[in-house]
Amino acid sequence: MTDRSAQLHSLSIDRDEPEVRSGVSLVTVLGLLVVTIAVTAALMWFFVAPQAPAPATSPVAANTPAAVQPATETPPPARTSGLVASGYVVARRQATVSAEITGRIRDVLVEEGTRVEEGQVLALLDDTRARIQLDLLQSQLNAATARIRSLAAQLTEARLVASRASDLAARDIGPQANVSATQSQVDSLVAQLAAARADREAAAVMVVSQQDLVDRHIVRAPFAGIVIAKNAQIGEILSPSSAGGGFTRTGVATLVDMESLEIEVDVNEGQIGRVSPGQRVEARLDAYPDWRIPAHVEAIIPTADRSRATIQVRVAFDERDNRILPDMAARVIFME
Template sequence: MIKFDPRRQVLALPLLCAAFSGCGHAPETDATPPAAVVRKGASIAVPAGSPLRQSLQVASAAEQNVARVIPVPGVVEADSAHLVRVVPPVAGRIEQLLKHLGDTVKAGDALFTMDSADVAAAHSDATKAQAGLTLARRNLERQKELRAADISAHKDLEQAESEYAQALSESERSKARLAQLGGTLNGGNGRVYTLRSPLSGHVIELNGGQGGFWNDTNAPVMVVADLSTVWLTASVQEKDLAAVFAGQVADIELNAYPGQHIAGKVGYVGEVLDPDTRTVKVRVAVDNKDGRLKPGMFAQVTFSAAPHQGVVVPASALVQSGTHTQVYVETAAWTFEARTVATGVHNGELVEIVSGLKAGTRIVAKEGVLLND
């Protein structure tokens, strides 16, 4: 029987390893991977075999028309010149609602009627004033006749003239008040007040109900608006104001209708800067005959300045180095040099270069950051 001797195994293992030229060690080789870049001063060379040659993309800076694009948030608003909050000038009970929410109205249409004690009082005052004027006129005529016959004193005539003037003034005042409430001395129910629409449009808000008592002369019973044209109000930052002007065409995309664009025209640029937001309100008139735009809707408004010729590069060509913006310019085949540039208009994937680069110059258009220190 063969017995296992651990001492023999210990001695045999080094001999076995020596026979196979080392145990557990990879064979040494003189091959080294190529350098990714070779730097010599400001020059950066990408040698043959560098993996960067598969990543870097080189293109020429182009010259084309550049238009500054200013996207800002906006909100749809009703034109205040075509919106009326119908507030009754008197308190009373709403007797009849003649128009309801969503109804179309024309200028002069009756909206609702009210049974009002204020209207009754105005009618009563006008009637009394008219009776007083009639009495004062008769008295004046009588005093003129008596004075002509030298029967009455001159002061009596003067008194009659004064009383007539006061009665005439009071009559005119009371009739004006009654007319303001839509009433006349000799027509209609002396207690009923009819409120009519001052413009054509639609009833977009209704707060009162038929039979209800309305005593708040500062709150509207209903709101009538003509929404065939609406305003889109945008908040433009102070630094962008020079590129926005009245008459400018604006592109509008509503949050409610993504992907659909509407053209509008700037009607007004605000005169006052908001000190908190550093923005100015710009109002864009938008046609809304189809009624799709609802006051309160949010939108994205894009203003475009006048186009000009400029040098543009892909945004991916820009490399930030500290506080400077750089591009890598090709000085020879696969040899580059960093150059500081100043940027202008950012328009999607393209960026205008204001200084530091000429059209036609070949640059690293993509992955230039791999050359950065």
């Protein structure tokens, strides 16, 4: 019974012995908890950046007026009068160039965008018949000049004959009838010579007139500018008095003086009192909305449009630029 009691006693649990396994498990759990808290705090610090505290403002500084603090002075910007008008860019000098006569176009020497000077040749008309007539008149002038020379020589000879006849008659050697006949010949040649000289002057005038007609077959630029439209082609008929259509043209090209560009705007007649000649203006083109162009009021047209109750105002640019083109839409802002 003693051995069996000893074996049963060895299988019993001693309540006074410390629980080693339970102790190790608790430490592990506590360690994991500490690590989890540390990782969580680190993540919160990483993703949520701390903000620097605002500097404390003392009551004295808060009550100090802002005017006593130094600041950089800048000039005040130009103020607008609140008046805005719309219009278009127009040219004061613009012309559709044509010839003064009717003729067939032989050559056109310009294209759109060509810059020309005053007097430059734009086109040529067929002047064949005009030159033939000029040659004929020149021949008639030469013939009149030659006839004058012939009559002048005949007159010189007739005067010598008349002089001899007078001498012979004075010495009673020759008849008096010879004196009369030779003198009559002289008078006739004098009259013929005067008529020949008049004919030569008339022929010279006709030659000059025909030369002017030949020159009219040349179309020249009336002023310096840029060609914005080519209105005719080679072979078409040009006639300044024609209404156009078919192969008949009334002009060769449209020429614009870019130095005369300005803006025409319509201002409501109730606001015209806020506009004065010479007033500063800021122009803006619809093609370049961020480009502010300095300008000024050139003139106020002294008449009103009763249908729209507006008055036209001309605005001139203070500076020229190749980007400004005719018929561009523009807005004008009037300055105080």
